Amino acid sequence: MSMGFSNAKARVQDIRGTLREDGDEEVSLIVSSNEGFESCQSTICSHHHHHRLQSTISSVYIPDLSKRRHTMGRPPCCDKSNVKRGLWTPEEDAKILAYVSNHGTGNWTLVPKKAGLNRCGKSCRLRWTNYLRPDLKHDRFAPEEEELIIKLHEAIGSRWSLIAKRLPGRTDNDVKNYWNTKLRKKLQKMGIDPKTMHEQVQEYNSTVTHPTSWDFLAQFPVHDTEKLPLFFNEASSSCPSSSSSSSTSTFTQSYSCQKSQAPLISPTCTFTWSEFLLSDPVFSTEFHHQEERSDFDEMLSPTNSSAMAMAQNDLSSCNITSTGSNYRSVCDHGTVGNGLEENNNAAAADHAAYSSSASSFVDGILDKDRELHSRFPQLLDPSFDYY
DNA sequence: AAAATCTCCAACCGCACCCGT
C-alpha cells in the first residue's frame, strides 16, 4: 500500500506524540484512506536528524524536530506584513500535513486561512514541496545520485527542477544545495570548472548541427550492460542483451574506453537519451506535461541533441582523467591504444574493490585517475598523443 | 579556550509562465 498525500488518497485524522523516558518521542498517526483507517506508530530518535515512519505507510514523513535549527533564512522583508516567516514549528508542520491530507495540494493562498496558519501561501507551498512531502528522501545523496547530477548538470546546466526529476525523492532545492555546497567544490578541486564544461557543451552543441553526429553519438555502442551505471541499465531495457545489475556496478564502466572497443559491440544494443529519459517512470509521467515536454523536446531535438549526446558519450564511454587542471575524455577522439583497452578489462576486474573504496562519484574519479596513472604512466607523458 | 572562518541548508526573493476569466 503506497500512499501519498499529494493525491489526497490518505488523510491524517490525528497526530499524537508522547515523550518517552529515554528522550525519544513516540508518534502515532491515524490515517484514513478509501481503504479504511490505519494506525501507524513510530519513534523519533533524538539523535537522528531526520526520520520516516516505519510502517505500511512509511511514505509519511515526520521530521525530527529535536534537531531543527533555530535559524531564519533572512529577516522579514516587510514589517507591515503580519504573516510569520522563518522556521516552521512542529505545530505548523502538523497543520500543513493535516490540511494537505484532507484537501490535497493546490490553491496555496487559501491554505493558511483554512489550515489556521499565520503564513503566506507561498511559504506553505515551499514548506510542503521542499520538506513535508511524503515522497521525499531525507538521507544523504548516494554516489549514483552524485554521478547523475554531475552529468545532467554538464548537459543541461542549472536546471535543477529537471535534474531533480531524475532523482526520486529529491527536490530542486536539495539538488541545488548539494551542488552548491559539495559537488561544485569537489569538481573545482579537481580542476574542473563545471560552468565552463557546460558552456563548452552548449557551444559544441550550437556549432554541430549535422544529424549524423547525433546519430553517431546517440548510438554510441554499449558493450556490456552489466558494467553500466544503474540508470543506463534502466534505459536499456530494449536491448536484448541487457541484464540485471547490482547497484554497486556504477562506476567502472564510466571510465572504460568504449570507443576503442567499438568493433566488439553488438550494433543491436544502442542507447539514446530520449529512451533513457522516457524509460523512467518519473520522467515518463512528467514528460506528458506540456512544459516538460517542450523542455525535453528542445533538449532532445536533433539540433540540440549533441549536448546530451556528449554527456551520454561521456557517461557511457569516456575515460575521465584529472591531470592537473585538465578534464578530458581520453577516448573521445580516437584510439588510445592497447594499453587502455587492456585497462578496460582490468578496470572491470577491479570493479568491486574500486566501488567500495570510492565514497562518492568524484572520489571515484580521483581514485580511478590515480589508478590509471599508476597503470599507464605514458598517459602523463607530454608526448603522448591522444589522437 | 576563544576567536575566526567555513559549511550547510531552510527559507526567502523575484521573475516568468500558465490559465481562467
Place this chain on the structure above:
DNA sequence: CACGGGTGCGGTTGGAGATTT
C-alpha cells in the same frame, strides 16, 4: 487581447553549528 491569481523555478541569504586557527 488584457488582466490577475496561482505556481514553478533559479538564485540568494543568513545564522547555527562545525571546524580551523
